[in-house]
Amino acid sequence: MTQSFRRISLILLNRLASLLAVMFGVSFLTFLLYYFSPGDKALAIGQARYGGEGDIQPEIAAMIREEFGLDKPLFSQFLHWLGPFLQGDFGKSFVSQEEVWVIFVPNVLETLSLALTALIIGLCLAFVLATLSVWKPGSLIDRFAVAFASIGAAMPSFWLGLLLILFFSATLKWLPAYGSEGLEHLILPATTLGLWVTTSQTRLFRSFLLEAKAAPHLEALRLRGVSESELFWKHILRHAMIPAVTMIGVDLAGLLEGAVIVEVIFSRNGIGALFVHSVLSRDYPLIMFLVLFSAFSYVLINTLVEIVQDWLVPIKRVNRGAVS
Amino acid sequence: MLTVKSLCVDAQDTRLLDDINFSLGAGECLCIIGESGSGKTTLLKSLQGMMPMAEGSIHHGLSDDGVEHIYQPGQHYLGLPGVSWVMQNPTAALNPHQRVGDAILEGLYSARLSKSEQQTRLRSALQEVELSEELIMRKPPQLSLGQAQRVCLARALISRPKMIIFDEPLSALDAVVQKQIARVIDEIRKAHGLSYLFVTHDLGFARAYADQILLLRNGKMETCQRTDDFFGNPASIYGAELIDAATILGALEQPAELSEEIPRLEAGQ
Amino acid sequence: MSKTNSSLLSVRDLSANIGRQIVLSDISLDAQHGECVAIVGGSGAGKSCLLRCIMGLYRPAKPTSGQMIFADQMIELVKDRSVRSADLGFAFVPQNPQAGLDPLKRLAVQWKQAVRCANRGEMSKEEQSELLGSLGLPDFGSCYPHEWSQGMQQRLLIAFALLARPKLLILDEPTSALDPLIAAQTITRVMAHAKEHDIATLIVTHDLALAARFANRLAILSAGKIEEFGSTAKLMEAPGSDYGKLLVSNRYWAHQSQSPERV
Numbered sequence: 001m002t003q004s005f006r007r008i009s010l011i012l013l014n015r016l017a018s019l020l021a022v023m024f025g026v027s028f029l030t031f032l033l034y035y036f037s038p039g040d041k042a043l044a045i046g047q048a049r050y051g052g053e054g055d056i057q058p059e060i061a062a063m064i065r066e067e068f069g070l071d072k073p074l075f076s077q078f079l080h081w082l083g084p085f086l087q088g089d090f091g092k093s094f095v096s097q098e099e100v101w102v103i104f105v106p107n108v109l110e111t112l113s114l115a116l117t118a119l120i121i122g123l124c125l126a127f128v129l130a131t132l133s134v135w136k137p138g139s140l141i142d143r144f145a146v147a148f149a150s151i152g153a154a155m156p157s158f159w160l161g162l163l164l165i166l167f168f169s170a171t172l173k174w175l176p177a178y179g180s181e182g183l184e185h186l187i188l189p190a191t192t193l194g195l196w197v198t199t200s201q202t203r204l205f206r207s208f209l210l211e212a213k214a215a216p217h218l219e220a221l222r223l224r225g226v227s228e229s230e231l232f233w234k235h236i237l238r239h240a241m242i243p244a245v246t247m248i249g250v251d252l253a254g255l256l257e258g259a260v261i262v263e264v265i266f267s268r269n270g271i272g273a274l275f276v277h278s279v280l281s282r283d284y285p286l287i288m289f290l291v292l293f294s295a296f297s298y299v300l301i302n303t304l305v306e307i308v309q310d311w312l313v314p315i316k317r318v319n320r321g322a323v324s
Numbered sequence: 325m326l327t328v329k330s331l332c333v334d335a336q337d338t339r340l341l342d343d344i345n346f347s348l349g350a351g352e353c354l355c356i357i358g359e360s361g362s363g364k365t366t367l368l369k370s371l372q373g374m375m376p377m378a379e380g381s382i383h384h385g386l387s388d389d390g391v392e393h394i395y396q397p398g399q400h401y402l403g404l405p406g407v408s409w410v411m412q413n414p415t416a417a418l419n420p421h422q423r424v425g426d427a428i429l430e431g432l433y434s435a436r437l438s439k440s441e442q443q444t445r446l447r448s449a450l451q452e453v454e455l456s457e458e459l460i461m462r463k464p465p466q467l468s469l470g471q472a473q474r475v476c477l478a479r480a481l482i483s484r485p486k487m488i489i490f491d492e493p494l495s496a497l498d499a500v501v502q503k504q505i506a507r508v509i510d511e512i513r514k515a516h517g518l519s520y521l522f523v524t525h526d527l528g529f530a531r532a533y534a535d536q537i538l539l540l541r542n543g544k545m546e547t548c549q550r551t552d553d554f555f556g557n558p559a560s561i562y563g564a565e566l567i568d569a570a571t572i573l574g575a576l577e578q579p580a581e582l583s584e585e586i587p588r589l590e591a592g593q
Numbered sequence: 594m595s596k597t598n599s600s601l602l603s604v605r606d607l608s609a610n611i612g613r614q615i616v617l618s619d620i621s622l623d624a625q626h627g628e629c630v631a632i633v634g635g636s637g638a639g640k641s642c643l644l645r646c647i648m649g650l651y652r653p654a655k656p657t658s659g660q661m662i663f664a665d666q667m668i669e670l671v672k673d674r675s676v677r678s679a680d681l682g683f684a685f686v687p688q689n690p691q692a693g694l695d696p697l698k699r700l701a702v703q704w705k706q707a708v709r710c711a712n713r714g715e716m717s718k719e720e721q722s723e724l725l726g727s728l729g730l731p732d733f734g735s736c737y738p739h740e741w742s743q744g745m746q747q748r749l750l751i752a753f754a755l756l757a758r759p760k761l762l763i764l765d766e767p768t769s770a771l772d773p774l775i776a777a778q779t780i781t782r783v784m785a786h787a788k789e790h791d792i793a794t795l796i797v798t799h800d801l802a803l804a805a806r807f808a809n810r811l812a813i814l815s816a817g818k819i820e821e822f823g824s825t826a827k828l829m830e831a832p833g834s835d836y837g838k839l840l841v842s843n844r845y846w847a848h849q850s851q852s853p854e855r856v
Contacts, residue, residue, distance in 0.1 A: 216692040219650055223685045224753065225678040225710035238697050314697060314737040359772040360743075469636065498635045499800040500843045507847055525773055528802075532846035569777035573768060574802030577845060 008307055015303045019296070026295040027288060031078050034284055041070050044282045045094050081288065091285030093278075100289045103274070108293075111263070111270035115255035117190040122197025123248065129198070130205035137210065145202060152199030161192040161265045178267035189266040193259050197251055204247050205240065212239035242312050249305035256297050325350050325487060325519045326404070331380035333363075333370050340366045341543045344380070346536070350486075353513060353520040355530040355551075357566070358540035364523045367540070368491055371521075373401040386486050404487070408480035412492040414472035418464040424475050425460035431482040449478040452512055470501035474508070481512065487519040494529065506533060527566060528575035531555055539563050600662070601626045601793045602647075602761055607659030607670060609646050616642045616654050617817045624761065624810075627791040629784065631804035631825075633840065634814035640797045643814065644765060647795075648685060649676040664760060680712040684759035688766045690746035693753070694738040700749070701733040704756075711757035721756075728752055728782055744775045751783055755792075762787060763795045768803060780807065801844040805829055813837050 042061040045068065050060075065071055069080045084091065090100040129149070133142035168188060169177035179185050213236055221231060260272030271290065278286040326348045333341040341363045348354045358364045369375040371382065377397040385392045386406040395401050408431065411417050418427055428446055437445070450457055453474040464472055473493060480488050490509075494502040510533050513520055524530065530537050530551065537554045539546040539562065547559040558564045570576045602624040609617040616639050624630045634640050642654040647661065656670040664682055677683045687693045695703060708716045722732065728748045738746055747770050754762055767783070768776035784807055787794050798804050804811055805825055812822040813836060820834040832841045 215695075217695050220685065220687055220693040220750075221695070222676045223648060223650075223678050223683065224707050224757070225680050225712065226706065227710075230706075235695055235698075312697070314699075315739050359774065499802070500635055500840060503843045503846060510847070527773070528846045565774060569773045572777040572781060572806065573773060574800070574806040574844075575773075575846075577802060 004311070007310060011303065011306055011310060015299065015306070019299045019303075022295050022299055023292055027082070027292055028078065030288055030291045031081065034287070035074060035077065037282075041068070045284075049094060049097070081285075085288075090289050093286050094283045095281050095286075100285050103286065104289060104293070107269050107271050107274045110268055111256065111272065114186065114189055114193065114259070114263070114268065114270060115252065117186055118193035118197055118255060118259075119248075119252055121190055121194030122251075123201060125194065125198040126201035126205055129202045130209055133202075133206050134209040134213065145206070149199045149202040152195055155195075155199075157192055157196055157259070158261045158265055160195060161189070161262055164188050164192055165265070185266075185268075189262050189268060192262050192266075193255065196259075197255070200251060201244075201247065205244055208240040208243050209236065212236045215239060238312070242309065245308050245312065246305055249301050253298050253301045256301070257294055325352075325385055326521070327383040328371075329381050329383070331367075331370065331382065332378045333366055333375050334378040335375070339378075339543060340375075341370070342545075344538075344540075344545050346538050346545075346548050348487075348519050348521060348536070350519055351513070351517040352535045353510075353522055353533055354536040354538060355534035356521065356523045356538045356540060357525060357527065357530060358523075359525060361542070362540040363543040364540055365491070366543070368489060368521075368523065371489070372403045406486040408483060408485040408488045410473075410476050410480050410488060410490045410493045412495055414469060414476050414496070415464065417476050418472060420464050422463065423460065424462050424464070424467070427464070427475060428478045428482055431479040435483060445482050445484075449482045452481060452508075452515075453478045454508055468501075469497055470505060473497060473505060477505075477509065477512075484516075485518065487521065490520065490522045490524075492523055492525070494524070494526070502529075509533075526575060527570040531576060539566070599625060601628075601664060602795075603662040604647065605660050605662075607643070607646055607656055607661070609642055609654045609656045609659075611642075611653045611655075615817060617646065617656075620659070620814075620817075620819055622812050622819060622822055624793050624795060626760070627788070627793055628810065629787070629794045629796065629808045630810050630812065631796045631798060631808035632812045632814055633798060633801050633804045635799055637816075638814045639817040640799075640814055641765070642817075644685075644763060644795075644797055646670060647677070648683060648763070649674065649678075679707075679710065679757035679759065682760035683763065684754035684757050684761070685763045686750050686754045686765065686767065689770045690738065690743060690750060693750040694746060696738050698737075699733070700736050700738060700741070704733065704753070707753050707756060713756075713758060716756065724752055724756060725749075727786065728779065744771050747771055748775075748779055751779065755783075755786060758790075759792060761793045761795060763797070765797050767796060767798070768800070769798075801840045805844070813840060 040061075042064045045064050046060055049064075069077055072080070081091070090104075092099055093103055096103065129145040133139075133145035136142060165177045165188065168175045175188050176185050177188070215236075218231060218235065221235065222228075257271070259270075260276060262268075263270040263272040264276065271293070274286070275290050277283075278290060328344055328346050331341060331344040332339060344367060346354060356364055356367065366375060370377055373395075377395070377399075379397055381397075382395040382404075383392055384395075384404055386404055387393055388406070422430075425446060428449055429442055431449075432442060432445065446460075447457065450460075455471065455474050455478065459467070459471065459475075464475070467475065473496075476493070493509075494505060497505065506529055509520075512518065522529075522534065534551045536548065536550055538548045539554075539560065541562055546562050547554070549559055553559075554563060555567065558567060567576070600623045604623065605621050607617055607620040608615065620643060622630070622632075632640055632643065645651070645654055646656050646659075651674055659670040661668040661670055663677070668677075694700075704721070725732070728751060730745060730748055730752060741749070762783075764783070767780055771779060780803075784794070786792070794807075796804060796808060801811075808825050810823060811825050811828050813820045813828070813832075813834065815836040821828060821832060821837045828837065829841060832838045
């Protein structure tokens, strides 16, 4: 037990260092983009704050400039943001004057619920399709599954979303088209996203399963009298899980990033929508936070994947940095 | 030709080879016998200059000037001059996209020879390893393992080396093919007076073709004896155990008398 | 079958193809209870195809004709696609450990699985230690396959085969993956165990010398055909077929001449 604890701690430590480096790099790059974007920042901020009621008076612009230190050199402007950030003050939105954190939390929970639901739906479907198609490779059901995955990959998610809305909301009136209140509001968007997950994962999982089925030791197990179903559930699946976990991590990161289009179409207040709005309104503190959150979640998911892989694969890699 | 004195090789904290001593004369064949993990590969690597010596020295008279050269710890050297290599796995040693003829000619990479000279050497190399010239245009995947190993041998020969180092060249081959190629290897040695350093775990080969046997175990030299001495009166218990094992596996059987001439497999098998 | 057949295994007229290519033609051989039969041939001769057909592994080679009688049970090779597994009395030791052990599962788990699937009920701790010990193997602990050396893994495969109390033990190139010392120990122990428990063995090898040391009878296989099949002693003395002669006369390393020529 302590051995695996040691290993996991080492993974986390390694990751922590790279996490900090990534966060720093990402935030600085984003800041640079903002800094070099055209237009007078003070005016933009004033516009966002006081809502486009004509031009901003020069005094107000000057006040804003002073407040945000906009005439200071590049690096000190960066530090002007970084300093408070490190102490937990994530700034206030230019638009709504609310704390960034307060705006962020309900949105991220929305996105999380959508993402996890979509992931689960998508993975279950992918698993079923992949298993069926591997049962008899080359058969009708195999070809159907592959075709389904290919067609799905070609379908744009907004088109699918709109179709679903048209069919299930407008025509059949079974499900609501927009909003985020209840479970039924989750179904259509989760299905749209879930189908996206299914299409990417089915082909992958199918090939992982095929590879696992071709492993050399399976025949010896058959000769020992192990039943086909035991072979599948205990051996083949386990082997296929190893590469599958990595790919699922990739998809989860993408989902968390806020399947923007789906959120916009179904009018859900998720991270994706928040991203779009903050960029459109030049809401700099919010943008920075969201970008950092993206980077952080990528690293987090990668770390989780690595931990799961470490648990799944008994042959440990020799180099773990400081491990002797 | 080659003398190794008190050779020691370390890696980090462990001593991989300890106090290895042997001397290989011109035209002789020395078999390095050892199980996996005994240090055979390390020994070859240190001869090649790929693993640094911790202690000891390597003396060789392989250069063209005929003078004895000495390598000592701390010196960097890129292999022994005038030495060719034949490795265990012919599939890995040959470029699958390269034709046999070109592969063999690669052995001449350092020599500057005219095209016609090259062709002559190619033909004679093929003859020596008993491969037909038709195979020049083929590619390695089209060859049997035995043929592929003969190609590697031809490649090693074409540069007219003074010494050839073999790293278990027969292990990947069939029993029958092993015997055939072993004969070819021996005939080549006798015809050209080459020295051989032959790593193997097969005592049967050693008894048939080696002049000396160097027995390695866990990086230490158990014994280094002339072949007849080793089989008649092995200086180490481990050696005796190995001889017993080889007897059990049938590797050391000798014909009381052969009833017929040994038929050769068709050339190029 | 009214006539009692003393053969444990009897293969008749087995032919097999891979696609359109014939890999085995009219193979007939048999093995008695407790006997050791060796199948000897070069690479590409069809040894592994033959084994696979006998064991019911019909990929890639599929039988096109032939029958097999094992322990008085008739098996139509073409029709019967089921794997001849441990509970039928077969046991197989593959050539190398990668082909026999799941790298993701602990050894103890795989052992329990094998015991369960061999239909032989429980195996007591003492029995397990005895079997493992007879092959020079320690207790599993919580080890994974890669934590044991190749030699140990290979010997473990033999233990796996023996735990099923088979009637027929099939060894595929038993010594090629092992160092000579361990190979000699292992094969002696296996053959001793087989003799003690009256287990027939079928050894597939390319090494005639090895086969001659242990087998009662030999089958020489070349290009998918059985060139000869008979008692070892007779075959060694006077091989009938050309290929047989080739094998027999090539089983020795050439005798070293007294004074090697020096140039």
